[in-house]
Amino acid sequence: MPTLTALSPEILAKYQPVIGLEVHVQLLTESKAFCGCVNKYGGEPNTHTCPTCLGLPGALPVLNRKAVEFAVLAAKAIHCEIRETSIFARKNYFYPDNPKGYQISQFDKPIAEGGWLEVPTAEGGTKRIGVTRLHMEEDAGKSVHDGFMDSVNRTYIDLNRCGTPLVEIVSEPDLRTADEVFEYLTKLKEILLYTGVSDCNMEEGSLRCDANVSVMLKGAKEYGTKAEVKNVNSFRYIRSAVEYEIERQIGVIEDGGRVVQESRLWNQGEGRTYSMRSKEQAHDYRYFPEPDLPPLVVGAEWQAEILKDLPELPEARRARMEAEYGITPQDAMTFTATRAFADQFEAAAKKAKSPRRVAALLTSEITMRVRAAGIEMEASPVSMDGLVLAADLAxxxxxxxxxxxxxxxxAFANGEDFLAVYEREKPQQISDTGAIEAMIDEVIAANPKQVEQYKGGKKTVAAFFVGQVMKASKGQANPAVLNQLVAAKLDQA
Known part of the structure; x- marks a missing residue:
């Protein structure tokens, strides 16, 4: 197989990548999917467990109502249709971190199907990516591998995560580039955070993604053999892993080989994927309906009650804010980065005389000082109320x-709000024309050379006089009044 760097643009251009994503999202409920154990990351191993999530004989699952509501919110936010009656199934497989020997999931009748997301394209437009389904399931435990301290390899099992409520969001194989994968995941995460159904923390495993990647010759009617890329813990790494896998598969085919259906792991340090296990034969999970759970019925009335909590989503909110407040698309994108920040900006914009002035101060003066201080925007000493006062005074x-x-x-030097600083210092701008004219007269009298330059046609020298008056007034002269009066006085001189 040729090395990846040896593949020419001409060879790469012969092939069409085909990518589908499976995204697992942990739901932000207080308790687990089918028992009352706390749903919380961390803790001493095997302390957030009970007979139900450990699968002990006689323990029966009870579905978490809040998990259903979060699943419906997430599904509607990505334009899925809610199935009124869905069925839970047992997905049977044996693995040490799955003590029951099966996972409660949904199979042929998931809670939601047929959604979509739009992502930006390289050409500047948008592309719709289909969502096949969103189904509910429970998470497995976690295997911790330890073989670094001595020659003995050990694996420890922490079952705290067993039974954590999940939704799995499966895309159609509509993605064609690693950049589209990145944009899709970014958009999906933004929407999920807005709905409040998950914290989407990839480092803690709240959002995990597997990418199914294949390539085919352009114009071919059948997809190529896919490989599933797993164990990627950031969107940036997923983009790199997909790029690598596309070129790896093209290299295999160009060298006369055959792409093997398998699971592969991404090694960020080496910048490549490794074979994990073969998937030549489809795994037989022997799905059958979960006998301990009745069909889940989410009727129209319950759906309507749930969807009262569906917020205005980022894209719609950006469009409205641009129209309502007269701000730029870039500013709207910045202010809607999180739902909380968007709420704060809108509250300030509605109080201020000029929402655009609030936006301008926020993106320039406040952002500049926040970055210089090395802090997050949330840690700014200037509150939104302080920002409104500053904008109104300006x-x-x-x-x-x-x-x-x-x-x-x-304010930033002392860690004080603008409200407190202004109340203490209250500098007053001088707008009295008589006072400003008196200062201009003094400056003109003291600088005859510059006056002659102005009369000689060098009109830009007016800025010198404005600067001198500003200095004399300690920066308190009203700039608009000052500029007008300087020009009038010089024309009369």
Whole structure:
């Protein structure tokens, strides 16, 4: 097989990648899917367990109502149709972190099907990616492998995660590039965070993704053999893993080989995938209906009650904010990065005289100081109410740009809110024309050379006089009034 770097653009262009994603999302319920154990990451191993999630004889599952509501919210947010009656099944397999010997999941009748997400394309448009299904299931435990301290390899089992409620979101094989994969996952995570159904923390395993990757010659009618890429813990790494796998498979075919259906692991340190296990034969999970759970019925009335909690989603919110507040698409994207921040901005925008002024201060003066301080926006000492006051004072002309910057500098230097700084210092902008004219007269009298330059046609020298008056007024002269009066005085000189 040729090395990946040896594959020419001409060879790569002969093939069409085909990618589908399976995304597992842990739901943010207080208790587990089928028992009352706490649903919380971490803790001492095997302490968040009970006979039900351990699969002990005689223990019966009881479905978590909140998990159903979260599944419906997530499904509707990605445009799925809710199945009124869905069925839980037993997915049978043996693995040490699955003490029951089966996983409660959904198979032929999942809770939701037929959704979609739109992702941006390289050409500047959008592309719709189909969502085949969203189904509910429970998580397995966690295997911890330890063989670094001595020559003996050990595997420990932590069953705290057993029974954690999940939804699995399966895309259609509509993705064609690693960039589309990245955009799809980014969009999906943003939507899930907005709905509040999950914290989507990949480091803690709240969101996990497997990518099914295959390639085929362009124009071919059948998809190629797929490999499933697993064990990738960031979207950036998933993009790299998919890029590698596409080129690996093309290299195999170009070298006369055959792509093997298998699971592969991504090694970020080496920047490549490794074979994990063969999947030449489909695993027989022997699905059958879960005998201890009745059919799940989510009727129209319950759906309507659940969907009252469906928030305005990011894309729609951005469009509305642009129209309502007159802000730029880039600012709307920034302000809707999280639901909480969007709520805070909107609350401030509705109080302020000028929402655009609030947006401008937030993206320039506040963001600049937050970055310089090395803190997150949430840690800014200037509250949204302080930002509204600053924006209103600037909009009314009561504070010049220089005065505003000085007050913000003080706020960040002292860790104080703008409200407190302004109340203590209360600098007043000078707008009285008589007072400003008196200062202009003094500056003109002291600088005859510059006056002659102005009269000689060098109009830009007016900025010199504005600067001198600003200096004399300690930055408190109203800039608009000052500029107008300087021009009038010089024309008369």
């Amino acid at each position: 909009e009314s002309g009561e504070l010049s740009s220089k005065m505003l910057k000085q007050l913000l500098d003080t």
